[in-house]
Amino acid sequence: MNNFEPKIVAFTCNWCSYAGADKAGMMKLKYSDDVKLIRVMCSGRVDPQFVMDAFREGADGVMILGCHPGDCHYRTGNVKAFKRYKLLKKTLAQFGINDKRLKLDWVAAGEAELFQKVVNEMAETVKELGPLHLTGNVEQGGK
C-alpha cells in the first residue's frame, strides 16, 4: 500500500468551483483532504507565480479550477488561465516536473459530484507519482 499523503493546492474560482466545493460539502460528498482549497475571484487571477510558489513551498500537485468556457464572470479570465496553464506545463516539464502534477479543469457551482471526481482523481494521480522532491536552489547555501 502507498501511504504517501500528497499536498495538493487547488486554486478555486469563487463563482464556480469554490461554490461547487461548498455544495459537495452540503451534500456530504467526501473528497480527499489532501487537496487544500485556495479561493480566488477568478481562475484568471491565478498568477503563474502562485503555481511556482506552491511547488517551491512543498506542494506535490497544483490544481486550477475555473468556470466552464463562456461562463467566466469576467468574460475571459478562464481563457487566459488556460493559455497560462499551457505555457506553464511546457515550462515545468523542463524542470523535471511531471505533466500530471498541474491540472486545470472547469467545474460549475452546481457540479458537486464533478468537483468530488476531479479532486479525488488528482489526489490519486499525485499519490501514485509520489513526493515531488524539488531539490535545486530551494535549499540555499552553495551546495
Added chain:
Amino acid sequence: MAKPKVAFYWCASCGGCGETVVDLADKILDVVAAVDIILWPIAMDFKYKDIRAMEDGSIAVSFINGAVRTEEQKEIAELLRKKSGLVVAFGSCSSLGGIPALANLTSKKKIFERSYLKSPTVVNPEGVVPKTKSKVDGYELALPEFYESVYKLNDVIDVDYYLPGCPPTPDLIVNAVNAILEGKLPPKGAILSPDKSLCNSCDRNESKPEDVAISEIKRVIDVEIDPEKCFLAQGIICMGPATRDGCGASCINGNMPCTGCFGPTDSCKDQGAKMIGTLGAILEGDEEETIDKALDGLVDPAGTFYRYGLSASMLGSARKEEEDE
C-alpha cells in the same frame, strides 16, 4: 588619506563583466586614480594569500561577477565578504545566476558525462573524470568541488548591492562607483537600476496596440524584423514587460528583442512566471489546438523566460532525481 581599497573578482562568468570595466575607457582612469585596486584577476596579478593577510573589513568594496558553481568560488566570495565593507554583485550571473545557471536545467552527472565521456571530441577510454582528491606519484592533488547547481552570489554570502546586466552598462557602473565614493548609497539590498519595466522606456512601446494579439510565436531567425514595431506585436518574444529598465534598451536599438538580462523589477518574484502571465494574456484563440500551434514556435520556454535568471527563479533548478514518474 589612504585611497579606498577595491577588489574585482570573477566566479563562473564569461569575462564580459571584466571587459566592461575596461570599456569604461577614460572614465576608468578617474576611478583608478581615486582607488587602490588590490585584486583583479582578469587584468592584474595578485595572490589570495595577500588578501587573507589583510584586516577584516579593510577593503572598501568588492565587485564580484559570475555565478557560484565551484567550491573555490564560494571560498573566495566568503573571503572577500569578510575583508570588505561592501560587496556588490556585479552583473546578471552574480545577481541572478546568468547564462551559467542555464545548466540548472540539467545535472552535474549529465554535464560530467557529456564533457568528459560522451562528447564526440573526447577520447577518454579509461573514463577519467575530475575528482576533488587524487593521488599522483605520491602527491595528493585537490580540485575544488563542482556543485550540483549554479548559485547566485547571495545564496552563499551577504550582498549589499546589485548591478544588473549582461554586462552592466558603463553608465550604471560609473553611477554606482560615484555613489559609493560620495557615500550616497540607497538602502542596503538595492538593485542599482530603475525599478520599472523596460517597456516603459522603449521607443517601440508607442507602436504596441492596445490589445496585442499574437497567433504565432516566431523566432528571430525565421522572420524579417520590422525595425519600428513592438517585438511582441510581431509575435517575437521580447522579455521587456518582465525585465527591469536601465540598459537604455540596447538590444531593441540593435533591432533585437530583449532577452531579459536585467532581471525582474522589485515587485516581481519570478521573471519567467511574469512573462508566462503576460504571454497568456496576449495569445490569440481559445481552442487548445490553436494555442498548441502558436506555442510550437516556443522551443525552449525555460531557457527563454529564465535566460539569465534560473538561480533567482522560484524553482531554482530542475529536479535532480532521474525521472518524475
